[in-house]
Amino acid sequence: MSQIALFGNPNTGKTSLFNNLTGSYEYVGNWSGVTVEKKVGILRSRDAYVVDLPGVYSLHPLSRDEGVATDFLLTESFSTVLNIVDASQLKRNLHLTIQLLEFGKPLVMALNMIDVAERRGMKIHINQLSARFGVPVVPVIARTGKGMDELTEKLRSVEQTKPFTLTYDDVIETAIAKISSYLPDDIERSKRWLALQCLEGNERVYEYLRAKIALEPILAIRKQTEESIRQLPHGRSLRERLHHLRETFIEAVLEDVVTWTEKRPLTWTEKIDAIVTNKYLGMPIFLFFMYVMFMLTFDWLGSPLADLLDQFFSGPLTDTLSRLLTAMGASGFLQELVLNGIVSGVGGVLVFVPQIFILFFFISLLEDSGYMARVAMVMDRLMEAIGLNGKSFIPMIIGFGCNVPGVMAARTIEQPRERLLTILLLPLMSCSARLPVYALFVGAFFKAHQASVVFSLYVLGIVVALLLAKLFSSTILKNEHSMFVIELPPYRMPQALTLWRSTWDKGKGFVRKAGTFIFGGSVAIWLLSYAGPKGLHVSMDDSFLATIGGVLAPILAPLGFGTWQAGAALLTGFLAKEVVVSTMNIIYHVKDTDTLQGLMAHYFTPLSAFSFMAFVLLYVPCLATVATIRKETGSTKWTFFAIGYALAIAYIISFLIYEGGKWLGLS
Amino acid sequence: MVLTDLQPGKRATITNISMMSDILKQRLIDMGVHEGEEVCVKCTMPFGGPVMVEVAGQCICLRRKEAACIGVE
Numbered sequence: 249m250s251q252i253a254l255f256g257n258p259n260t261g262k263t264s265l266f267n268n269l270t271g272s273y274e275y276v277g278n279w280s281g282v283t284v285e286k287k288v289g290i291l292r293s294r295d296a297y298v299v300d301l302p303g304v305y306s307l308h309p310l311s312r313d314e315g316v317a318t319d320f321l322l323t324e325s326f327s328t329v330l331n332i333v334d335a336s337q338l339k340r341n342l343h344l345t346i347q348l349l350e351f352g353k354p355l356v357m358a359l360n361m362i363d364v365a366e367r368r369g370m371k372i373h374i375n376q377l378s379a380r381f382g383v384p385v386v387p388v389i390a391r392t393g394k395g396m397d398e399l400t401e402k403l404r405s406v407e408q409t410k411p412f413t414l415t416y417d418d419v420i421e422t423a424i425a426k427i428s429s430y431l432p433d434d435i436e437r438s439k440r441w442l443a444l445q446c447l448e449g450n451e452r453v454y455e456y457l458r459a460k461i462a463l464e465p466i467l468a469i470r471k472q473t474e475e476s477i478r479q480l481p482h483g484r485s486l487r488e489r490l491h492h493l494r495e496t497f498i499e500a501v502l503e504d505v506v507t508w509t510e511k512r513p514l515t516w517t518e519k520i521d522a523i524v525t526n527k528y529l530g531m532p533i534f535l536f537f538m539y540v541m542f543m544l545t546f547d548w549l550g551s552p553l554a555d556l557l558d559q560f561f562s563g564p565l566t567d568t569l570s571r572l573l574t575a576m577g578a579s580g581f582l583q584e585l586v587l588n589g590i591v592s593g594v595g596g597v598l599v600f601v602p603q604i605f606i607l608f609f610f611i612s613l614l615e616d617s618g619y620m621a622r623v624a625m626v627m628d629r630l631m632e633a634i635g636l637n638g639k640s641f642i643p644m645i646i647g648f649g650c651n652v653p654g655v656m657a658a659r660t661i662e663q664p665r666e667r668l669l670t671i672l673l674l675p676l677m678s679c680s681a682r683l684p685v686y687a688l689f690v691g692a693f694f695k696a697h698q699a700s701v702v703f704s705l706y707v708l709g710i711v712v713a714l715l716l717a718k719l720f721s722s723t724i725l726k727n728e729h730s731m732f733v734i735e736l737p738p739y740r741m742p743q744a745l746t747l748w749r750s751t752w753d754k755g756k757g758f759v760r761k762a763g764t765f766i767f768g769g770s771v772a773i774w775l776l777s778y779a780g781p782k783g784l785h786v787s788m789d790d791s792f793l794a795t796i797g798g799v800l801a802p803i804l805a806p807l808g809f810g811t812w813q814a815g816a817a818l819l820t821g822f823l824a825k826e827v828v829v830s831t832m833n834i835i836y837h838v839k840d841t842d843t844l845q846g847l848m849a850h851y852f853t854p855l856s857a858f859s860f861m862a863f864v865l866l867y868v869p870c871l872a873t874v875a876t877i878r879k880e881t882g883s884t885k886w887t888f889f890a891i892g893y894a895l896a897i898a899y900i901i902s903f904l905i906y907e908g909g910k911w912l913g914l915s
Numbered sequence: 916m917v918l919t920d921l922q923p924g925k926r927a928t929i930t931n932i933s934m935m936s937d938i939l940k941q942r943l944i945d946m947g948v949h950e951g952e953e954v955c956v957k958c959t960m961p962f963g964g965p966v967m968v969e970v971a972g973q974c975i976c977l978r979r980k981e982a983a984c985i986g987v988e
């Protein structure tokens with residue numbers, strides 16, 4: 249089947265279009281850098297693959313996610329380019345179009361966001377645009393799906409478009425000719441395109457060519473051209489000159505293609521920005537937003553819902569299951585496995601689904617509205633002080649939902665060291681999987697101050713991350729040259745459907761985890777608690793689980809929770825942090841959260857409970873996060889470092905909390 | 916004059932971006948910040964934080980010391 253590749257500037261609606269064309273659902277958001285790897289889907293008419301790629305401004309990549317798009321051009325075989333162009337930002341978008349046309353594959357242009365362009369007072373003459381570039385142009389609104397049929401039609405019928413050649417100036421054309429004639433004839437990509445990309449200084453293209461020929465002659469031609477260009481009256485660099493010549497061409501095209509009825513700024517965006525990026529109000533507004541999010545998740549809305557669900561699991565569900573099992577004549581072993589193992593283990597985690605969905609809803613809202621990039625801007629000063637940049641804050645917010653996509657989102661950070669540092673510190677962001685642990689403990693020990701105690705843990709995670717960032721960036725990860733540039737997209741009214749999908753998409757991972765990891769973990773833990781060195785059906789204190797957890801107990805004693813139960817729970821929590829809750833449910837052999845919380849008072853004091861929560865927050869990234877860190881850093885050393893420093897810092901902080909608290913006379 | 920000298924709300928034309936580091940310059944050029952384009956400072960963040968500028972109908976945020984490398988008139 250043929251492949252259609254989607255190229256376009258960041259945040260122009262590529263993923264929205266992809267979802268519409270393929271009927272699938274991928275992650276959409278209103279900031280640059282939502283899609284960081286390629287995604288493949290099948291066209292609705294089932295006769296071609298569509299590939300969604302990260303957004304790029306040009307084919308010369310500066311960051312890791314942008315490299316994905318260039319590599320795709322160089323290594324994959326595909327039949328058609330679908331170039332998505334933001335109609336309201338035509339001038340900038342067409343630079344990429346030219347580079348893609350030079351590549352020489354058949355191209356269809358989808359002119360997206362025409363609704364925005366119209367609101368700004370732009371009128372675009374489609375036929376003229378199509379004629380100037382010699383490609384089919386289809387106006388679409390990717391958000392609503394308008395224009396999809398025509399686009400699909402064009403994509404299926406497009407054949408080799410007539411070659412497009414923009415003539416640069418004499419110096420550059422000479423260089424192109426020289427490089428082209430040097431390139432071997434059996435090369436698979438367009439020679440003119442390769443030559444131009446070499447002149448741009450595209451490292452990925454160098455790498456591609458280096459595997460085939462010696463690069464020095466090309467570099468020499470480039471150097472020579474660079475010098476000749478410098479001598480021209482305006483004294484620009486070669487790359488600027490290329491950009492300038494394209495720009496001149498585009499401006500001439502736009503003269504004919506666009507008519508302005510009246511230039512209107514996006515008034516809404518300006519008004520909102522006047523408030524949320526206000527010099528003094530910016531930070532407080534962000535904190536206020538976070539506060540409302542936490543209160544809704546933990547207090548106002550989330551807790552009552554979780555309680556209802558808990559009652560259902562421990563009441564009707566357990567009763568029905570137990571009756572069913574008895575009716576089926578299940579053995580005592582099986583009954584116990586299901587009721588004490590699976591229902592306690594999995595149910596104990598599923599209870600928190602409402603809270604997690606509320607949290608995810610807010611993160612989705614943040615992503616889709618356009619506020620995310622503003623947060624990066626508001627936070628940049630602080631992040632700069634600790635050796636990071638504002639862009640690092642976006643992965644961190646995403647990390648509150650789940651650390652795995654957070655680690656991935658760090659790909660948009662240009663500087664390798666800043667990116668690495670962001671990845672390393674990301675596990676300190678309190679993800680939703682830790683939320684059940686907090687909920688369990690605050691319910692038992694801090695009934696009156698639930699939300700504020702949980703809030704303090706989130707803050708603890710952030711503060712520790714910031715302090716460590718400062719430490720690492722001034723020692724092992726000294727940064728050569730920090731930079732921060734980010735585009736601030738216009739605000740867009742979040743759509744109910746997108747919001748729901750995006751919330752569900754994140755939340756379903758949690759539910760799926762409950763069905764796999766946590767299910768399996770619960771069965772294993774229950775079996776370990778059921779069997780012991782002396783045989784089956786032993787008392788819990790003689791079980792294998794107690795033996796294993798007991799090894800850790802003395803080490804944990806200085807932190808206030810030196811019991812085998814805590815040791816066992818923490819050990820299993822490496823699988824996924826929710827499993828800590830499953831394990832506790834199973835160990836303490838209870839059916840609902842309320843009784844468990846009552847029982848826990850025998851094993852924990854409020855102080856040791858807080859110390860335990862802090863430990864769970866910091867101690868090690870979960871298995872999935874560790875795997876992602878390994879993949880993203882490509883380094884085993886840094887992966888172990890991430891685990892190691894987290895364990896050390898968790899131990900130190902919990903120790904300080906517990907011993908400090910005792911010293912203050914808390915218990 | 917450089918970009919950071921510009922009063923918020925006032926417009927000016929970019930005259931020189933050659934003082935910036937290469938990678939930053941490329942990023943900005945890609946975003947449409949280049950010589951001859953009109954800019955307008957929208958707002959600045961406190962404590963020497965980044966500035967938000969509007970260029971060619973879109974808003975871009977960059978650090979103040981980097982904005983100070985952009986000559987305007």
Ligand SMILES: Nc1nc2c(ncn2[C@@H]2O[C@H](COP(=O)(O)OP(=O)(O)O)[C@@H](O)[C@H]2O)c(=O)[nH]1
Nearest residue numbers: 259260261262263264276277278361389390391
């Ligand atoms: N008004 C409007 N908004 C759109 C349109 N297409 C996409 N969007 C919005 O633009 C933002 C970016 O979309 P996304 O698909 O993630 O872009 P990508 O970064 O290029 O993949 C999202 O908030 C979309 O809802 C459109 O045609 N009109």
Ligand SMILES: [Mg+2]
Nearest residue numbers: 262263282283
């Ligand atoms: Mg995308």
